[in-house]
Amino acid sequence: MKALLFLLNPSKTKNRGTNAPKIRNGKPDGGHEITNRKAEIRQSSSLRNIFCIIAKQISYFLSIFKHIPNLITLGNLSFGIIAILFAFGGNLDLASGCIILGAFLDFFDGFFARLLKVNGNLGKQLDSLADLISFGLAPSVIVFQLLFFGETEKYFSPSSQNFDDYTSHFIPYIAFLIPLFSAYRLAKFNIDDRQTDSFIGLPTPANALFFISIPFILEYQQDGFISNFICKKETIVISVLVLCLLMVSELKLIALKFKSIKWSENKYRYILIVLSVILLLLLRFEAVPIILILYIVLSIINKYSK
DSSP states (O other), X not given: OHHHHHHHXXXXXXXXXXXXXXXXXXEETTHHHHHHHXXXXXXXXXXXXXXXXXXXXXXXXXXXXXXXXXXHHHHXXXXXXXXXXXXXXXXXXXXXXXXXXXXHHHXXXXXXXXXXXXXXXXXXXXXXXXXXXXXXIHHHHHHHHHHHHHHHSSOOOTTOOOXXXXXXOOGGGGGGHHHHHHHHHHHHHHHOTTOSSEEESOOHHHHHHHHXXXXXXXHHOTTSTTHHHHTSHHXXXXXXXXXXXXXXXXXXXXXXXXXXXXXXXXXXXXXHHHHHHHHHHHHGGGHHHHHHHHHHHHHHHHHHHO
């Protein structure tokens, strides 16, 4: 039947749904449209490739910014290492200055991490490792040298050939409780979810600032009313023991993290900052031990006033 219809009217079944292109001057009709369409496709493909390259470069450039907090943390670690070298050389004031610079960077790595919205375990772990060196080991070497000087009236030298320097005086080794307790405190901080807006236990930077103030007091304020007490060997040993215990204690302390500027929410933070500035202006380096005591007292008041 189909063969019969085809024979009767072949034009209705031939090229159904399509029309054969007409030939003009030896070229199919519509050739210019096909060529233009191909050119447009190539052009759009080239533009797409250019935009992809630009996007990749921008993405790479922005990824560099994400490393800024970690670079600042490594700067903190570098100052801690340099502080250890100065301390072993007997330059305790320079060592203390390096730790202060490390503390400055320690503040700004967290600031830039929040500003750039960089979150992750890498920065958290790196920050703790840097703090262990800058605020744990470096201050302990300073304290070791202070106690060793109190015992022998000379600073310890790692190149000493006198074996008695290592074995005859054991009190200076108490200083190395500082990095041990600092390591425990930092490890505890990393797994403790309660320390988002406050600290539980004395922070390692606060502990370090207490001990690095002693070389400055000895160098620039020997006649001050606090220097005669704070620089004694017995006072330093007791301070090491007490502050180490405070680092691993469950005492809730104020953190200088402002979620708002309201007085009611930050009353004790503002009081601490204002009094600290006044004390530093009046007493300079001798103010640091007093500020630490004030910090602990205000934290206790803040805890029980809620």
